[in-house]
Amino acid sequence: MDINLDYLDIKDVKHLHRNISAANLTEFVIKREEGKLSSTGSVVINTGKYTGRSAKDRFIVRDDITGDKVNWGSTNFPIDQDVFDELYGEVVEYLKEKDLFVFDGFVGALKEYTLPIRVVCECAYQALFANQMFIRPEKEELEGFMPQFNVISAPGFKAKVGQRGINSECFILINFSKKIVLIGGTGYSGEIKKSIFSVMNFLLPQKGVMPMHCSANIGKDGKTAIFFGLSGTGKTTLSTDPGRKLIGDDEHGWCDEGVFNFEGGCYAKTINLDREKEREIYEAIKFGTILENVVLKEDRTPDYEDNTYTENTRAAYPIHYVDNIQESGMGGNPNTIIFLTCDAFGVMPPIAKLNAQEAIEHFISGYTSKVAGTERGITEPEATFSACFGEPFMLLNPMVYAELLGEKIEKHKADVYLINTGWIGGGYGKGERIKLSYTRSIVNAAVSGKLRKVNFYKDSIFELFIPESCPGVPSEILNPRNIWDDPEKYDKEALKLKEKITSNFKKYKQ
Numbered sequence: 289m290d291i292n293l294d295y296l297d298i299k300d301v302k303h304l305h306r307n308i309s310a311a312n313l314t315e316f317v318i319k320r321e322e323g324k325l326s327s328t329g330s331v332v333i334n335t336g337k338y339t340g341r342s343a344k345d346r347f348i349v350r351d352d353i354t355g356d357k358v359n360w361g362s363t364n365f366p367i368d369q370d371v372f373d374e375l376y377g378e379v380v381e382y383l384k385e386k387d388l389f390v391f392d393g394f395v396g397a398l399k400e401y402t403l404p405i406r407v408v409c410e411c412a413y414q415a416l417f418a419n420q421m422f423i424r425p426e427k428e429e430l431e432g433f434m435p436q437f438n439v440i441s442a443p444g445f446k447a448k449v450g451q452r453g454i455n456s457e458c459f460i461l462i463n464f465s466k467k468i469v470l471i472g473g474t475g476y477s478g479e480i481k482k483s484i485f486s487v488m489n490f491l492l493p494q495k496g497v498m499p500m501h502c503s504a505n506i507g508k509d510g511k512t513a514i515f516f517g518l519s520g521t522g523k524t525t526l527s528t529d530p531g532r533k534l535i536g537d538d539e540h541g542w543c544d545e546g547v548f549n550f551e552g553g554c555y556a557k558t559i560n561l562d563r564e565k566e567r568e569i570y571e572a573i574k575f576g577t578i579l580e581n582v583v584l585k586e587d588r589t590p591d592y593e594d595n596t597y598t599e600n601t602r603a604a605y606p607i608h609y610v611d612n613i614q615e616s617g618m619g620g621n622p623n624t625i626i627f628l629t630c631d632a633f634g635v636m637p638p639i640a641k642l643n644a645q646e647a648i649e650h651f652i653s654g655y656t657s658k659v660a661g662t663e664r665g666i667t668e669p670e671a672t673f674s675a676c677f678g679e680p681f682m683l684l685n686p687m688v689y690a691e692l693l694g695e696k697i698e699k700h701k702a703d704v705y706l707i708n709t710g711w712i713g714g715g716y717g718k719g720e721r722i723k724l725s726y727t728r729s730i731v732n733a734a735v736s737g738k739l740r741k742v743n744f745y746k747d748s749i750f751e752l753f754i755p756e757s758c759p760g761v762p763s764e765i766l767n768p769r770n771i772w773d774d775p776e777k778y779d780k781e782a783l784k785l786k787e788k789i790t791s792n793f794k795k796y797k798q
């Protein structure tokens with residue numbers, strides 16, 4: 289099945305490898321010395337200078353389609369069409385006479401909202417990434433395949449310092465008129481998936497579908513739970529649960545029929561990965577998986593403790609590498625909605641119940657912290673407000689997404705909980721991050737409905753409803769004030785955060 293890339297102006301390709309198998313791609317990765325084989329059978333690659341997303345280098349072409357729709361501001365930076373054209377011309381020139389690796393496939397498990405995409409890669413490992421992360425096509429679907437969006441990724445092309453309209457050698461440009469995402473200067477594969485996610489987040493609300501930065505799974509009772517959260521808050525870790533079928537670990541849509549995964553794979557953090565604590569993820573690291581920026585020991589076993597390159601070490605694997613999955617990538621309307629927050633101040637309770645109004649307010653606020661590594665420049669947890677728990681990927685005004693969520697909570701009477709997977713008993717550097725086993729018990733209590741039978745009381749500072757008890761968790765930790773050495777210090781810190789939340793929320797109130 290020959291394709292040509294003339295419509296993208298990509299000509300004189302040395303050899304175009306389209307949808308070749310994971311085995312073939314693995315072989316190319318090794319042969320081209322892009323990476324090494326690990327003892328697990330997975331390939332290990334190093335993404336170079338950029339080991340996380342470069343949020344300040346992500347631009348959207350301002351044109352007739354985006355001009356008055358995109359929420360321009362601190363996360364969505366505009367760029368002019370002619371600047372795009374100039375860089376595009378340079379990248380296309382750079383790709384000439386090279387071997388290129390193309391992945392054709394889909395985003396969005398529900399046919400009605402599926403976006404056919406083409407990912408054109410300079411590097412074999414990124415084609416392997418695309419193959420593992422997106423929805424893989426059946427053979428027949430490749431005939432007459434018509435991409436509706438294209439990603440061109442050229443990590444080896446660096447923009448000139450001071451080049452017009454951009455910030456650095458690295459750039460991620462999203463162009464809706466041309467249906468192209470142009471990535472240069474960075475080898476971090478997260479940019480590929482998150483830029484297509486951003487495209488979906490722009491397109492779907494216009495069709496009445498709510499796109500979400502969340503993971504999702506289904507219990508034995510057939511009930512769906514979704515877990516919103518910024519990077520590092522536990523979406524992947526907590527949704528990968530042997531007792532529940534995994535729908536997806538990061539990006540979903542919610543329409544009248546229920547929720548559907550955008551992707552066909554997972555992108556898990558591997559720093560300090562421990563087989564006992566995260567067995568399903570550990571076991572998914574095998575032939576076909578890509579390990580990014582993981583250090584190998586001499587005998588080629590991965591050293592998950594080693595953060596020499598970054599804290600943001602990753603494994604990308606197709607979802608069926610996890611044992612218990614929902615093959616269709618779809619689930620019913622969620623019964624439980626969880627907001628994951630990683631509180632670096634250690635003052636938020638491990639779990640609180642939110643009513644519909646509070647849920648919307650917390651969703652818009654998106655209080656959490658950025659954890660080290662995923663974004664450039666972050667080396668320790670830093671408090672942040674990320675609207676919709678994914679502001680860097682939400683191209684429209686947060687209120688658009690919030691209104692969709694409000695309608696759905698109302699209609700489906702979902703239970704909403706706020707879960708703190710961050711610090712308790714003191715802030716970062718003092719207290720400790722809450723034990724994963726406790727968080728798992730808390731999540732279990734929430735999604736199984738057990739918490740419906742428990743009494744809740746209102747805390748005096750955040751005015752959040754805290755359960756008096758929770759199966760599997762010592763009751764005294766449910767209110768962090770109890771475990772701070774100095775309760776008055778707790779009150780002071782908690783009040784400070786409360787004020788931050790209130791003042792941040794003001795900007796949405798006018």
Ligand SMILES: Nc1ncnc2c1ncn2[C@@H]1O[C@H](COP(=O)(O)OP(=O)(O)O)[C@@H](O)[C@H]1O
Pocket residue numbers: 517518519520521522523524525526537555556557558559709710721722723724725727
């Ligand atoms: N209590 C906890 N809950 C969730 N994750 C935890 C907890 N304590 C430590 N972690 C670690 O935090 C990281 C969460 O990352 P991940 O699940 O990949 O987040 P996301 O998918 O939201 O980006 C994992 O490395 C996990 O092992």
Ligand SMILES: C=C(OP(=O)(O)O)C(=O)O
Pocket residue numbers: 340341478479482518519520523524538555662
């Ligand atoms: C891949 C990313 O997301 P997450 O950590 O949420 O999986 C990212 O933000 O680059």
Ligand SMILES: [Mn+2]
Pocket residue numbers: 520523524525537538555556557
């Ligand atoms: Mn994740």
